[in-house]
Amino acid sequence: MAKFPIFFVLFALCCFSGSVRAAAPPYGQLSVSGKKIVGSKTNGAAAKLHGVSLYWSQWLPRFWVTDIVKQIKCGYNGNVVRAAMAARAEDGGYIQNPAQEQAKVDVVVKAAIAQGIYVIVDWHEEEAYKHTEQAKNFFTYIAKTYGHLPNIIYELYNEPGSGVRWESQIKPYAETVIKTIRTIDRDNLIVVGTPFWDMGVVQAALSPIEGQRNIAYTLHFYFQGQMLRFAAQMAYRLGLPMFVTEYGVWSLDGDWDSGKRELDTWWALLDRLELSYCNWGMYDLEEQPAMLLNGTPIAHVADPKWMTTYGQYIQAKLKGQDNGVNCSDRKNERYFGGKDGKV
Template sequence: MKFLLLFVNILVVSNWICPVISKDALYEPVSKHGQLSVDGVNLIDEHGERVQLKGMGLFWSVWMPYFYNQTTVDGIKNYCHSNIVRPMLAIDTKDGGYLTDPEGETALIDAVIDAAIEDDIYVLVDWQDFEAENHLEQSLKYFDRLSKKYGSYPNIIYEPYNEPISLEWSTVVKPYHEAVIKTIRANDPDNLIVVGTPNYSQRLDLAAADPINGTNIMYSLHFYAASHRQEERDITKNAIEAGLPVFVSEYGTVNYDASGPVDVTESLLWYDLMEEYGLSYVNYAISDKDEGTSALIPGTTPDKVCREEYLSESGRLVVEHNKA
């Protein structure tokens, strides 16, 4: 009887956190997996199979618009071995953003979405804001338009709040998400929504204690390996095991302030955890800025994106794992 109970317990757990075999993301496109959904803590495809997305995030749209095009996305897919790209819609910076130039910034994001659809990969559309609760009206307008225009494509994934600063999940961050989710779902009942968590998308435990009521919702984790270590990994493990579906929508191999050097040891520990739980992950960033987080060396042009000789130290480590 003890052996039977042990077998049943193992079976239940294996059905809850399904095993996933890591694969080269280049060969795991939308045409293979189709519509994504959330089953327990698992991201699954239209066939009910566990799927893992691995890819690259762009730099803020307002500062590197020259990477917001088909040529860049082609490189991200083919040479960075990615099945997902994450454009970052800058909302409010000293140099502008969506609040001051909604048409120009929207056009940049649409160009990346169109390129991702053309290239048969997923696209995670990020509202790059730290105090989105103060811009709810603008956010609702943007995601209403986005979901009306692209909601019928299985490529689309929504990220309505990049990195909430506020620790007030239940009274500030969660109500914001619920309002945006309601707007999206009026136009798009199915596509995945990844919601930001407090303290720059690191406090998964707060969301796990009071999750959002809805379907096909995951919770974002952001980490920078040299700064965020075992304590953050423990929070992540505990949240997943408590039933929270997690999506790593931004990570770096260096310090949180974008400075180097690459911390290979801590990065590998994070990769081990993400593979253990089959988490999807998106690296920051496709950038030729001279800083540690950049996947590209300075001066890289869109036609050279992700080509091996133009990858930084961080970029080489990231692409190695996108292929794994």
């Protein structure tokens, strides 16, 4: 057996054992400053995260692959992907099939790290407060495996349903899961769901989570119009840091022109307030927020010929932004060595 100096052995173990090739994400380490999400590279300016959400993991797993993440970056100019991991047992989610759903998340997270973009790891259900222990177990795994990397964003509770209360259910659940994550990962951004399908941002602003840092709050919109925009602006004036982790068009009459006008109005507000936003979604079902035509091959998800009118409009919006991604320049690529030989 050949003998090597211990320095070279340690170097090899550190740099190559279980490492994932990665580019640093555009804004570096994210944090919350006042009501803004900023990055270690933004000199106090807001970090502008714009990208696409995947569909429920258990229903359309064919989209939970590495190439989708690459195309969100290089075909859409997105700097964030949202991994909407289904949780409910009755839907066949994590609570029923933890290893299966966790493995899908692993694929997407590793792909985002390799592409140098951010990834929102989303516990996707409406009654998360009923499954606190399962959520703690899942986020413990994510924090231990990936929490040392700046790419990770934790989304604790997708959309609290209409009967779920902020003070007695959502907030205590979030505080418990946040404490679990923070024993492992002290820094990465955590996004907390708000009442009534993530539209109750004023309630959160009036009684935010205390004693924790780098916490933002979720705002979602579809067909809701000016009243929700008023609420968002009120929460903003109250100092609430918000992240639109999901949005889309779902006009009640199915009229694209009215949906387009709503999108334009929302985008103008979000850009003015410097809020980040992630579109729903990357899938091909026959419903309004689907970006893709039914049966779209994975290799063509960024091809406008395979997109709905809505998908084409989202792609054009993302491509018109400076989202800090570059698909041709590999100069900043480096290795992130992991704990215990992991990612």
